[in-house]
Amino acid sequence: MRISLTVNGKPVSGEVEPRTLLVEFLRNQLGLTGTHVGCDTSQCGCCVVHVDGESVKSCTMLAVQADGCSVTTIEGLAKDGELHPLQRAFNEHHGLQCGFCTPGMIMSAADLLQRNPDPTEHEVREWLEGNLCRCTGYHNIVKAILAAAQSMRAMAKAAE
């Protein structure tokens, strides 16, 4: 089946079997290997991407279901060579150790911050229900997300 979609702002198309997962299409056909496959059982959230602006697990969606949609992956977050505030905050606050879960953590957090620009620590922790990290104990991940939220609010205010 031929599918056409927008990935990180660029139109792409490809030939896929109906059983191809969105994450397989992104990684294997488009070479966007920033989206990881951690558990393959819809639990870990390493594969989170945005489809039409909402975070989803790309290992639990068929590529054909994304036909005509707009997909954003971790590769699409930086703008004009500038890291996204979440990417910067994960760096600054050491929100990762091995880094495997990081793309999913950041894409999930980006969805949270677009819905709720000023989340409490509790809300951040609740939101990360679907993202598993085996190294950090989440502490610095939560810290990074709260810091990113603050800097994004400051940026939004400055732009007013």
Next chain:
Amino acid sequence: MYAFEYFRPTTLAEAAQLLASNPEAKLLAGGQTYIPTLKQRLAKPSAVIDLGRIAELRGIHEEAGGLTIGAMTRHAEVASSPLVKRVIPALAALAEGIGDPQVRNRGTLGGSIANNDPAADYPAAVLGLGATVRTSKGRAIAADDFFTGMFETALEPDEIVTAVHFPKPEKAAYAKFPNPASRYAIVGVFVAKTASGVRVAVTGAAPCVFRATAIEQALEQVWSEASIDGVTIDPTNLNSDIHAQADYRAHLVKVMAKRALRAAG
């Protein structure tokens, strides 16, 4: 995953026709259970009929004082809907507690109840509120008749859930003891005071969602936590697994019923 043919109808009529003419086909709603099932090769459909582009299956409307929710309405939409929060806040709260944000962004009401997972949340709300399940065959199936057994419903093989109508309760709430990993209910209890009496639906505890009639009768007498204390839940037909033994689940039914009662007010 085994290979399958893929159809993406845009109308309910087209979907029903495809399902009728492909007896080995399966419907795909939000896919948060079915895609993992396919990945594990636990199912081998000849074709997958994706309901995701059928606009008439989506949406939340006020009807007869209650709510009618399209089968393909996602959990995140129910959880954040101002209309649901106003008319049946317990339903929005239940949807907010399903799985995780990414599951809620894809998973649907119709998919959840048609699958009838013994530990799913929505069956408790549908049964607890005495909702009505509407289908592509023009049937309106009462919740009491809809959930027939483990992963089994009153749906015919070529029948599609189109919407669920929830009457507005006087008061209602849902409390669950979630599995800490999956967020599925180890035990979840939906308590409602409705025009036709008290309804208490239990999910997670047994092979299929069921009404805890002993608790219902006790709450009919006196709407209080103390009434629940006096009830005995028989563990005989409850589930025992690595997460919880039957007697512990029986205990949790009362604890969750009390928590729900407290939340309902």
